[in-house]
Amino acid sequence: MNPNATGFMTGLLFGAALYMGGLADPDKIIGTLRLKDFHAMKTITLFIIVGMLGTWILDITGNAHYSVKTAAIVSVLLGGALLGIGFGMTGYCPGTGLACAASGRIDALVSIIGMLAGAFVFILIYPSIAVPIAKIADYGKVTLPEITPVSRAVYTIVITIIGLAILFATAFKRKKNDS
Numbered sequence: 185m186n187p188n189a190t191g192f193m194t195g196l197l198f199g200a201a202l203y204m205g206g207l208a209d210p211d212k213i214i215g216t217l218r219l220k221d222f223h224a225m226k227t228i229t230l231f232i233i234v235g236m237l238g239t240w241i242l243d244i245t246g247n248a249h250y251s252v253k254t255a256a257i258v259s260v261l262l263g264g265a266l267l268g269i270g271f272g273m274t275g276y277c278p279g280t281g282l283a284c285a286a287s288g289r290i291d292a293l294v295s296i297i298g299m300l301a302g303a304f305v306f307i308l309i310y311p312s313i314a315v316p317i318a319k320i321a322d323y324g325k326v327t328l329p330e331i332t333p334v335s336r337a338v339y340t341i342v343i344t345i346i347g348l349a350i351l352f353a354t355a356f357k358r359k360k361n362d363s
Contacts, residue, residue, distance in 0.1 A: 256321065
């Protein structure tokens with residue numbers, strides 16, 4: 185199958201899953217960031233558990249093909265902070281923004297335009313600013329199991345247990361008027 189068609193179909197399925205999972209509602213995202221509505225956190229936790237277990241199974245069977253990126257800690261922290269700021273301001277990450285824009289939300293379209301503008305600025309500053317920053321605390325193409333004495337299986341099992349605990353802990357909400 186054509187890789188572009190596969191990517192496009194995967195993107196459509198991912199967008200549909202976000203939308204059907206309720207993550208196309210920026211109020212749910214903001215509620216999660218404010219620790220008042222755990223719907224988005226539960227959905228993302230479930231995505232992480234399924235993804236980790238699926239990747240682990242694919243790895244065990246020899247069907248996973250990893251493309252490990254460099255562990256440039258400062259760059260990742262700065263990029264994560266910028267994503268988090270935009271996420272908190274708009275209620276959209278790139279995936280939810282595209283899903284919501286596709287459903288006709290004008291605020292999501294404005295957010296996507298902002299993301300594209302930010303990407304363009306990044307392209308412009310990349311050679312002079314981003315490349316030198318990326319060299320700070322760059323550990324190369326490594327994974328946690330490669331630099332710690334802990335196996336991929338242990339990481340997967342522990343994160344899955346933590347994820348399941350989060351799902352369990354947030355599954356039962358009491359109403360204020362319950363006795």
